[in-house]
Amino acid sequence: MKRLKKCALFLSIALIIFLPVSTFAYAKDTKTFQIKGSDTMVNLGQAWAEEFMYQHPDASIAVTGGGSGTGIAAILSGTCDLAQSSRSLHDEELKNAAEMGHPITETVVGLDAVAVIVHPSNPVTQLDVDQLSAIFTGKIKNWKELGGNDLPILVLSRERNSGTHVFFLEEIVRRGIKKATEEYSHEALMMPSNQSIVQEVKSSEGAIGYIGLGYVSPQVKVLDVAKSAAGPYVHPDLETAQSGEYPISRPLLFLTSGTLDPVMKDYMDFVLGPDGQEIVKILDFVPLKNK
Amino acid sequence: MNFLKHRWNDIVEYVMEKVIFLAGIISIAFVVLIFIFLLKEGLSLFKTYSPFSFLFGLSWYPISHPPKFGVVPLFLGSIVVTLGAILIAVPLGVGAAIYIAEVAPRWLREILKGLVEFLAAIPSIVLGFIGLVTLVPIVKEVFGLPTGLTALSGAIMLAFMAMPTIVSIMEDALTAVPESYRAGAVALGATKWQMIWRVLLPAASSGILAAIMLGIGRVIGETMAVMMITGNAARIPTSITQPVRTMTATIAAEMGEAVQGSEHYFALFGIGILLFCITFLINFTASFFIKRKR
Numbered sequence: 001m002k003r004l005k006k007c008a009l010f011l012s013i014a015l016i017i018f019l020p021v022s023t024f025a026y027a028k029d030t031k032t033f034q035i036k037g038s039d040t041m042v043n044l045g046q047a048w049a050e051e052f053m054y055q056h057p058d059a060s061i062a063v064t065g066g067g068s069g070t071g072i073a074a075i076l077s078g079t080c081d082l083a084q085s086s087r088s089l090h091d092e093e094l095k096n097a098a099e100m101g102h103p104i105t106e107t108v109v110g111l112d113a114v115a116v117i118v119h120p121s122n123p124v125t126q127l128d129v130d131q132l133s134a135i136f137t138g139k140i141k142n143w144k145e146l147g148g149n150d151l152p153i154l155v156l157s158r159e160r161n162s163g164t165h166v167f168f169l170e171e172i173v174r175r176g177i178k179k180a181t182e183e184y185s186h187e188a189l190m191m192p193s194n195q196s197i198v199q200e201v202k203s204s205e206g207a208i209g210y211i212g213l214g215y216v217s218p219q220v221k222v223l224d225v226a227k228s229a230a231g232p233y234v235h236p237d238l239e240t241a242q243s244g245e246y247p248i249s250r251p252l253l254f255l256t257s258g259t260l261d262p263v264m265k266d267y268m269d270f271v272l273g274p275d276g277q278e279i280v281k282i283l284d285f286v287p288l289k290n291k
Numbered sequence: 292m293n294f295l296k297h298r299w300n301d302i303v304e305y306v307m308e309k310v311i312f313l314a315g316i317i318s319i320a321f322v323v324l325i326f327i328f329l330l331k332e333g334l335s336l337f338k339t340y341s342p343f344s345f346l347f348g349l350s351w352y353p354i355s356h357p358p359k360f361g362v363v364p365l366f367l368g369s370i371v372v373t374l375g376a377i378l379i380a381v382p383l384g385v386g387a388a389i390y391i392a393e394v395a396p397r398w399l400r401e402i403l404k405g406l407v408e409f410l411a412a413i414p415s416i417v418l419g420f421i422g423l424v425t426l427v428p429i430v431k432e433v434f435g436l437p438t439g440l441t442a443l444s445g446a447i448m449l450a451f452m453a454m455p456t457i458v459s460i461m462e463d464a465l466t467a468v469p470e471s472y473r474a475g476a477v478a479l480g481a482t483k484w485q486m487i488w489r490v491l492l493p494a495a496s497s498g499i500l501a502a503i504m505l506g507i508g509r510v511i512g513e514t515m516a517v518m519m520i521t522g523n524a525a526r527i528p529t530s531i532t533q534p535v536r537t538m539t540a541t542i543a544a545e546m547g548e549a550v551q552g553s554e555h556y557f558a559l560f561g562i563g564i565l566l567f568c569i570t571f572l573i574n575f576t577a578s579f580f581i582k583r584k585r
Contacts, residue, residue, distance in 0.1 A: 066547045067547060069547065069549075070547035072550070073547065073549065073550050073551065076550055076551075077551055093550065096550060096553075152437050154437040154438050159523065159544050159545075160353065160354055160544065160545055161544060161545060161547050166354070181355070181356075183352050183355060186350060186351075186364070186524060186525055186526040186527075187524055187526050187534075188524055189438065189440060189522040189523060189524050189534050190522075190523035190524065190525075190536065190544065191523070192518065192519070192523075192544070200438065200440070203428060203431070204431070204437060204438050206437045207437070207438070
């Protein structure tokens with residue numbers, strides 16, 4: 001018993017002495033740059049970072065997702081070096097940033113088209129923005145109202161931390177009208193990722209959802225979309241998104257705050273250069289037009 | 292020499308006593324600090340948003356202008372999932388506990404106990420993932436629903452998570468019933484079933500209630516699995532086969548996006564206070580039942 005006590009005492013003293021030492025040992029002297037934000041862009045960001053680190057072996061960059069909102073919150077609180085966002089900042093957020101002493105700069109690094117997808121068995125092939133708005137606000141509840149089968153519509157949206165959620169809300173649900181107050185139907189399912197929307201659409205005949213063009217798979221059907229009932233109905237692809245014919249495309253952004261570290265500046269030049277834009281294309285996003 | 296040794300032992304005794312005391316105090320201090328922090332952040336919401344519309348508001352649209360922070364759909368979502376889980380887990384749990392404690396032969400008892408405790412060790416995200424790929428399609432098919440991402444799927448999955456808690460505490464309660472009760476019942480000519488139903492269960496009732504309460508506490512705080520399989524639609528549920536959004540899933544899904552110090556951020560802490568109060572109440576009732584047992 002006595003020995004046990006001594007042993008315990010020895011252990012606790014050892015712990016107190018060595019715990020701080022061991023944590024110090026982990027501190028490194030090379031800085032890892034943190035990039036956070038859009039889930040839509042996380043694969044793209046990782047591909048950029050990998051290629052950049054291959055070209056600059058001494059640079060270290062970590063890219064993580066979490067949603068554009070997460071990235072914006074992180075750049076505002078200074079916990080990342082660069083944020084990836086698939087939506088522009090709101091006026092309120094810009095004002096907040098300026099007040100907190102972190103004025104934010106947005107740089108367009110690519111484009112993304114948001115594809116509207118349904119189950120392959122669905123006879124509907126095209127919708128206009130007004131119809132989409134009516135579906136996502138819950139005014140139209142059955143596919144037969146749109147010339148489809150007599151089947152209730154299952155509305156799938158991304159979760160609120162997604163840039164795609166906010167973009168789709170502003171451009172489609174509210175039809176691009178600034179003052180509009182339409183909301184996603186409260187019956188809309190909030191899905192955690194592009195992948196989970198594809199998963200749900202391919203297994204559910206009545207489902208409709210929206211995803212980044214890069215996530216379209218052959219198991220789902222992509223709808224043609226028009227600005228108004230008059231047409232023209234446009235299929236989303238590289239050319240229609242770049243030319244702006246396809247109505248639901250958006251810029252992919254880098255958000256930076258204050259003066260940029262030279263490494264981050266190199267990184268930005270790399271992303272905007274031919275190598276970076278080639279990666280955009282490989283990952284099924286839309287590269288910027290050659291100037 | 293002997294005197295010195297005694298002296299040394301006294302010192303060790305004294306130091307250890309203080310170390311343990313400190314450890315105890317720290318854990319209490321943590322709870323208090325967490326609660327103070329929650330209160331401070333959560334109550335900040337009510338400077339700009341009325342507590343009435345928070346507690347009784349029927350819609351949750353946190354990023355609209357102006358935002359709506361009505362917590363009712365989320366609260367009801369949590370309640371539906373929790374009730375469903377408990378309705379499934381309690382009968383199964385009681386049955387399993389009775390079997391393990393009273394019916395199973397000794398060698399099987401040890402194996403079963405080990406397996407039930409192993410169920411508790413499965414990370415909730417793994418259960419959620421398994422539920423997503425196996426249970427969700429089954430629920431959709433069996434009930435002919437437009438989607439399997441429903442409160443029911445969440446309830447079934449959470450029932451599995453509550454089971455280990457319920458079974459192990461209930462089993463303890465049953466084994467704690469004095470042997471003389473069993474002997475007495477059998478001596479009076481009771482069958483094994485009569486003895487379990489009429490004697491053991493009433494004698495262990497407070498332990499059983501405590502087990503159920505702790506099971507509820509486990510379920511209502513669960514986040515990852517529910518977020519993956521309940522569909523997360525912030526509607527007022529009218530049936531268990533509809534998608535729901537729970538309080539925990541709301542905090543988890545929206546915390547990353549909420550800008551620190553914004554109304555939305557405070558509203559999420561408001562939900563945190565509500566959750567804290569609920570789990571506190573549940574744990575309090577559970578320990579009340581446990582005390583009554585003694």
